[in-house]
Amino acid sequence: MPVARPDSGDTRVIAHLDLDCFYVQVEQRKRPELRGKPVGVVQYNPWKGGGLIAVSYEARKCGVLRCMRGDDAKKICPDIELVKTPWADGHAPLNWYRDAGTEVVTVLSRAGVCERASIDEVYLDITEAAAARLLKDFPFTIDSLSDEARKTRILGLAEDGEIAMTAADWLCQKDSPRCDALLACGAIIVAELREAVLAETQFTCSAGIGHNKMLAKLTSGMHKPAQQTVIPASYVSTLLASLPLKKIGGLGGKLGKSLQEDLGVKTPGELLPFSQLKLQELYGANTGAWLWHIARGKNGDEVQGRVLTKSHSCSRAFPGPKALTSMTSVMHWLGELSDRLQEQLDLDLEMHNRKAKLLVLHAAVHLRGASQPAKKFSSKSCPLRYGKEKILADVRSLFERGLRDFCPLNKSLSPVKGSGRNSCNWAVTLISIGANDISAIPTGVNSITSFFAAPTHSHLPGRRSRVEHFQVSEEFETGASSRTPSSNDPENMTSFFSDDIINDEVTGILQPCSSEEPASYRNLFAVDDDKNSDADIKCTPAIESISSPVRRKSHFQLFESDSRNSVLNRCIRGDGSGNPCEDLEPTLIQCSPVEHPTSVSSELETCSAININSQHADLKLEDGCRSDVRSNTRELECSREADEKSSRAVQLGLAFASKASTSERQNPPITGTKATLVPKLKELWQRNVATQAQSSVKRGASNWEYKQEEIDEVVLAQLPVEIQQELRSSLKLNRPLRPSKRTSISDFFPSAK
DNA sequence: CATTGTGTAAAT
C-alpha cells in the first residue's frame, strides 16, 4: 500500500517523448514496403557504404548498430535495406527529418508546454492537463483506460514476492498519493498523445513520464519501441541506486568518467554520501549542486516552451586523405556551405519571420610538417549579413583570420609552387558554418497573418510571433495635450505628430487585456513598479526606446512571446538574475490587429496599438530577402541609425492614444503602486473588453480568432489569393487541412466577442 | 587515413 506522501503543491508531471529510430520511420512512411523490415539509414558517403545514422528494430536484432558502416551492417545482416539520405545539391539531408519532427511537435503542443530537445525528442510539461484530468476523472476505472494506457509500464511494480499488480491496476488505484495520481493522469494523457501522433503522422514513439525532466528522459528509453514508462517518485531512489552513472543525461561523458575515477562512484545513488559542499568543491558550484540533486532524483529544469531551433549550421568533414590543402578547395566548400546556410535562413525568415545575427565559422585544421602534427581547432565569428555572396565573403575572411592565428607568418594562403600544398602545410579536415542569435523580426503589421494569430498555442511551429503589439489606451497626461487638435480629422493627424512632441514628458499606462486561454499566456510577466522604473533593465534599443518615455512616471507591462530570444523576454531577464520577475503579478496584454503608426495616415482612427517589436538593426532588408517578405515589411524599413525614428513612432502612438481618450473622456488617469494597480488594471480590462466589443461591431471587424485545425481548403479557397498564400505559408508545417462541413468564411472566423 | 552533421549549454 503506497504511503501517503506530503506533496508540495508544485509537483510537476513531465513527459519525454522519443521517436523510435526516427529517420527509419520517416523513410518507411515514404516507402511503406520497407515497414517491418531491417532497415538502416546511411549518410551519403561512398566510403564503406556510408555511416548509419538510424537502424530499425528488426535490424538491431541482427546486431546492427548505429554508427556502423553500411558495408559492415550488410555483412552482419544481409537482408538489411540501406536507405541513403540525399546529400548533395542544395538538399540538406537532415532538414527532411526535421520537418517530419515538426509534424509531431504540432500534435503534441496541443497538450501543454512543449520543448523540442532534438530532432526526434520532445519534453512536455503536462502538469496542468494532469491536474485537470485528476479533478475530472479520478479515480479511473479499468474499463475506461485506452489500450495504450493499459500497456504503460510502471517501474517498481511487481516486486519480488508481492502479488503482481498490473499497470492498469496501478493507474486506477483510488488511494494513491497525489503525486502518483498525477503521474497516472500523465500516463493516460501521454497515451492519448502517442495515439494521436500515430494517427496523424504515422510515427510511433516511446515516452517516459515522471516528476522532472531528468526522470522523464531517463525513463523514456526503458521500454522501446512504442511503449511508455512511468517512474513513480517512490521508486526513484531504488532506480538511482543501481543505474549506471552514464545513463543520466549529462554524465555520459567526461564528467561521468571523472566522477567514477575521483570518487569511485558507479551509480547516482553512490553519490548520496557526498555533501553538496564537497561536490561543489570538486566540480564547481554549479555542477556540484546539480550532482547533489541528481543523486536524489531532483532536477528543477523547466520545460522550455521552445519549438524552434536557436541556431542553424552546416558542416562538412574531410576525413583523412580528403583533407583540403588549398585555398581553392576550401573556397569551393565554403561556397557550398554558405549557400546551404542561406537557404536555411531564407526558410526561417519565411516561416517564422526570424533572422540570425551572428555568423560563426569552425574549422578543424591539421598542421603537418611542423613541430606537432596535432589537430587544432579554430573558431571565429562576425555579424551575419544576409545573402549568399555576403556570407561567403564573410566566411572567407573568418577562415583567413583563423588560419592566420594558426599558421606562422603570412604563408598560410599561398600555395607552394609545384606541390599542390600550401606553404604552411595545413590541411582542413572539417568546416562548419553557423548562424546564431536568431530572433524574431516584426512581421508586416499590415499582414493579414497578424490578424489571424490565434491566441492558443503560441508556441506552435509555423506561426509567426504574434506578440508584436502593445495596446495603448487609457488616458495619457502629456504636455502635448494643449496642442491636441480638436478635430478627429485624419488630415490633422500629420501635423499633430510634429517632432517637438517627442521631447514632451509622457505619462501613461499600457492597458492590459485578457484572453480566454490563460494557459497559453503562462510566460507573461509584468514590470510595473515605480521602484523599477529607473532600474537598470537591460534591454535592446527597441525596448529602451519604448520604455523610456513611459518608464519614469508610469507603469507598463511587458509581454513575453513564445521565443526565448524574444526582445521582451530578454528585457525581463536581463537584470542579471536570469529570472523573470516572478514577484510581480502576471498581467495579460492582448495583441490586436493594428496599423503601424508610421505607415498609416487615414487609419489612425483605428490605431490603438503600437508596434513594439522593432529591432532596428533587423529591419533593413538584405538582398537575400524574399521579395514577398520584403513587400510586407517595406514600410517598416529603417536602419540602425534610425533608432530615433522608431522611438518617435512609439511616442506618436502614445500621443495618439492620448488624443483619442481625450476625445472620448471615458477613463480617468491611473497611477498607483503595484498593489493597487493590478486590481485596477483588471477592472480596466473588463471595461476595455466591453468597449472593444462594441467598437468592433461598429467597425465590422477587429479581433479574429480561428482554430488552426479547423481551417479547411474549401473556405481557404474563397479568400483572396495573397491571403491564401500567406496563410498556407504560415500553416506549412502543420498537418494537411481537413475537409469540413462548413463552407463559408464567416463560419470560420467569427469575430471575437 | 575515417562517427557525420546539427544543435544546446556552460565555462572561460
Added chain:
DNA sequence: TATTTACAC
C-alpha cells in the same frame, strides 16, 4: 564578447 569545451543523438 568571443571563443572554447562538453554533451547528445
